[in-house]
Amino acid sequence: MRPKMERRMAHLRKARDRGDRFSVQTPTSLSLLAILTALVGAPTLLLVWLLQAAQVLPMFSLVSLAAAGAAALLAWRSGAERDSDGITLWDVAGALAFFGFAAGMLSESTHVAQLFGLATAA
Numbered sequence: 001m002r003p004k005m006e007r008r009m010a011h012l013r014k015a016r017d018r019g020d021r022f023s024v025q026t027p028t029s030l031s032l033l034a035i036l037t038a039l040v041g042a043p044t045l046l047l048v049w050l051l052q053a054a055q056v057l058p059m060f061s062l063v064s065l066a067a068a069g070a071a072a073l074l075a076w077r078s079g080a081e082r083d084s085d086g087i088t089l090w091d092v093a094g095a096l097a098f099f100g101f102a103a104g105m106l107s108e109s110t111h112v113a114q115l116f117g118l119a120t121a122a
Contacts, residue, residue, distance in 0.1 A: 064100030
């Protein structure tokens with residue numbers, strides 16, 4: 001009975017000692033974060049430059065959700081850890097999904113319809 005209790009206490013101690021959980025600790029994860037930021041930032045700047053102002057937010061939502069799906073698929077296929085001490089692809093996919101859903105909620109339905117050509121611009 002005693003070893004089981006010690007394992008449980010060790011697990012609780014490990015969970016409590018994760019004060020630096022959200023810090024980037026290795027150069028590999030920092031370079032991965034920079035590459036993913038560039039891959040998402042470049043299309044976003046292109047969207048702002050090419051689209052009308054009313055259509056930027058709905059398109060940003062679509063691009064962010066597509067990038068989140070790609071990052072999650074890549075994280076799943078690569079076997080990335082979900083409970084890592086640093087930033088992983090799962091964290092990036094979650095952040096991209098958050099931004100995509102937030103942009104979608106802030107978009108107006110008429111602008112989304114205009115984006116897909118279902119309504120004329122008023």
